[in-house]
Structure formats: C-alpha cells, structure tokens
Amino acid sequence: MNQLIAALTEQTKRGWVPDRTTVFCSWGGSAPGNIGSYEWGKDNSVVLQSSAVAYVSLNYPVRGTETLRATASPTLLQLTSDIQRRQLLSCIRGGNCPGPNVSSLQLPGDVNFFANQLAVPTMEFAFEQTKGEEITSFLSEAQFSAESPETLDPLFKFHETIAKMTAEAILRLVNDPVLPFYPLDIALDVQNKLKDRSVVTQSLLSSASSLRDHAAFFQSETMRPANDPKERDPSHVRMLNDVLRDLEKSFIIPQTPPGVYRNLLYSLPGKTPQFSILRFSKEAVLHCNVSSKAVKHNSADKEVLCHSTLNQSLSLILKAIRSAERLVCFGLGLFENYPNDTI
Template sequence: MRGGNCPGPNVSSSQLPGDVSFFANQLAVPTVEFAFEQSKDEETTTYLSEVQFAIEPPETLDPLYKFHETIAKMTAEAIFRLVNDPVLPFYPLDVALDVQNKLKAVSMPPPALLSWATSLRDRAAFLQSETMRPANDPKEREPSHVRMLNDVLRDLEKSFVVPHAPPGVYRNLLYSLPGKTPQFSTLRFPQEDAGPAEETQRRASVPAPSQHGACDNQSLSLILAAVRSAEMLVCFGLGLFDDNNTGDGK
C-alpha cells in the first residue's frame, strides 16, 4: 500500500499465529481475518490487524486510522453476509480443487486416491451449482433443508481433520507449512523433520525406500479417508435437492 508496490488482495489460508490458527488449523472451523501487511521484499515486515500490532505503535503504522477503518468495514461486511445470506457463501468446489492441486505434488499417487479426488471434484461442482437454487430463489428455501445444506457447507473442511497428526503437521490436512506451499504437509514433513543423526540411524536400520513407502502409505491412507469422508458429506448435500426432498409435494 505504501509506494504502490501492492499487486492486490492476497487471499490465503489463515495461518498467522494466535487464536485464529488453532480454530482453522486444528479444528477446521471456517475462519476469516483481514489484515494489512507490508511487502515481503522489504527488509522488515509489519503486520497490522484490528487487534495485533508489531513493535511500532499504531499511530506510526496507521496515523489516520484508515487501515483500521477499512478492516472494520470488511469485517462488518463479512459478518453481515454470514448472518443474512440464506445459504452460507462457502464454495465446496474450492476445497475439491485444492485437494487435486495438492495431489499434483505427490509422486505416483494411488489410482484409488486420484479417482476419489476426481469424484469429489465433480460432485462438489454439482453441489455448488445446486446451492444457487436456494441462494437465489426464496421458493427453494425449505427451512430444514437450508439448515442441513448450511451444515454441509460449514462442516466440509472438518472431513480433513485427523485425530492424531504427525509432529509439526496440522490436524487439518488441507493446510500446509508454510501456508503457501501447495502440498499435503502430512506427506512432506515426516520425511523432512528428521535431522542428520536420525537420518543416519534410519539408513542403517531400514532401507530408505521401505521407510519412505510406509510413511507415505500411512499419510496417503489418511488423505484417502478424508477425501472419501468429504465426498460422502457432499453426496448428503446433493440428496437435499432430490425431487422427493424439495418440500414442494413432488
């Protein structure tokens, strides 16, 4: 914003330190946070939100409180939409495409995983299209069905939460470390976390391909189970649009 070097809004997963990280990364609760951040190319990075400041006082970062005003307006607009939109403005196709994008970094993924990911994408696209009906047509808003549809949209990410994540990996498999790396962190970190001593011991005790294969297979099994769970939830959402469930007597 300063010096005209901001290319535009940058929307990514909320992986900043603090409470927001726990809810998004560990519980898969849909989370949004608005912030201004100086360019990464600068020597120091200053982060500004409505509640968190760097060492510099807010008067130095935002002397006229214009950034604060913008953040407050965007936050209020988001709350207004979440409260008033009949259908939550969540897009299941984004989740499915994110899964497929992360699978591109997997070397020789199992055909079953690719098949389930493709099926999730196709069904998610169909569900996203179907949600436009109650979103735009009041006649399509049978209260109990809209409520169940919103539950599906809200809980879709929870399909990717694992009970016990490997060390250094979020329970929400959709989120990676660092945040902008398009790869399943559960596949990356078990192989990268080992230090030189652990690596030497591993090579002396177990052939590398076997251990990596076991690690990958376990991680891939977690991902496959998550994708299948997500597709089951999407299918439930699609079932709400069957002719027998529209509430119009058909």
C-alpha cells in the same frame, strides 16, 4: 472492533435481527503463544464444534500501508476475494490503492485453535508492507512494535477500510440464508495439493477428481436454488448449512507428527502447496534411504517402516477426501433435482 460492535448494535436498535449469532472476543496472552484464544476455544470447544460457522480475525490489522492482504481457509476464499475485489474497485476510483493479495491460510496465528483443532473456516484482512520490506520476527512483534497505529495510519483510514471489509464479511455470514461457503474451492485446493505424482496414488487422484465433480454440481444444482426464496425449504436449508459447516471437518486427523497441522487443508508455511503430512512422510522416506545407505544393518526393516509411514499418510488423505465427498453427496440428496442413480 469497538466500531463494529457499535454499528451492529445500532442496527439491532432499529429492528435488525440477524439469523446467526456474532460473538466478539478480545484475547489476552497472544504474543507468548495465543493463550487467550486457545484457552477460551478449549473451554467452549463442544459448543463451537457443533455451532460455529466461521472465525473472522482482527489480529494486528494495520502492519503497513502498501499491500492489502486477505487470507482465508479454502471454504471462504471466494467470499474473501469478492470483498477485497469490491474494495480495490472502490479504491481505484479514489486513487492511492494498495495492491491485492489473496491467499489460502498458511499461518493460523490467533485462529490456530479454531482452524486447526475444530476446523472452523477462518478469514482475515490486513494491510502490510511488501514482502521485500518485511523484516519483523516473532520477538520483534512480541516486544518491540515497529510503528504505532497512530504513526502508520494517523487518520485511521486503513483501520476504517479493514473495519468495513470485516463488517461486510460478518453481515454475509450472519444474514445469508445459505452460508457463503464454496465446496468447489476445497476440491480444487485438494487437487492442487496432489500435484506431486511421485508418491500420489491413482485412487487418490480419482477420489479428488470425483470430489471436484460432485462439489461443482453441488454448488450449481443445490446451493443456488436454495438461495431462491421461492424454492427455499427451511428444513432443507438448515441441513444444507450443516453440510457446508462440517465440510472442512472431514480433513481433521486425530494425531499428527510435530509440525503438521491436524487440519490437512493447511500447508506448512514457506513450503510447496501440498499436504503437510505428505511432505513430512516424503522427508522421512528420504531420510531413511540416506540412513540405509550409510548403515546397512537392518536397512530393509527401516525401509519398510518408512514406506509404511508414507502409506499411512496417503491412507489418511484418501479417507478425508472420501469423507468430504460423502458429505457433499448427502447435501445433493437434500433436493430432488439430483439424479438418484449418480449418488
């Protein structure tokens, strides 16, 4: 992080003026529960919710030397994949390459408050060992570090790679006229989370399909022209970026059961890729069915209550999808190349 700050500061001395602000933070109290990031985020939540466009994490970036792992929220998956792909291509030419590993964010860690409470898109690059050799636990990471950075990376080459990839992400986020976010990735992620047809309603599937179609058109017919200096209108681009910044916020729900993220786009770790609130409701219905068979007294009331919980979860997901679609349609209306009769 110090090298990133030094490099960016040197560029500003040479006259570089970024379009957006970068705030560098070093957190305390991470091991006991991400206390520093949570408290700072909470204290600045009003400004962050209205202005923050992304959170780039540098939490323990060299945990091994075998696999280059990249994690990102759906909004930033394509940017993260592009950066990692270029790094691996460069590595292939030089040899000694770590294997690729790009995934949607599952365990927020130090980004928890930003991703889960504010729905700020997040991304992180890290080197680690292969899954089969990972034996660390929360306790071992918190109190007994397996190997020091000097042991894992004596020449700091892996640290340098992470710094370069992180710097590229920061430069794209602060310099691109249109934020490098991709709504279609959100729409595809939503559809992927609705593959369990046993509980998903037709209205949910139809809404998810409609969101995908509008998101695809939005990327090709609104975002792409906005990146052309000849067609760029500053006020339109600003409103377009506001749409992109707020898209994940459509999936924030006010209250959730324990173990379920407020941001519906995040799945429970180690579970099937579906909405965590939907999995929770399904498990509740299953538990009710078992209880009803064991205890017949008031079984009908229990079944109604359980199915009500499931229907409420489905309703929250449907509301979130439709909210995201309305936002995308608003973005489509910013430019004249979208037919009015389809909005």
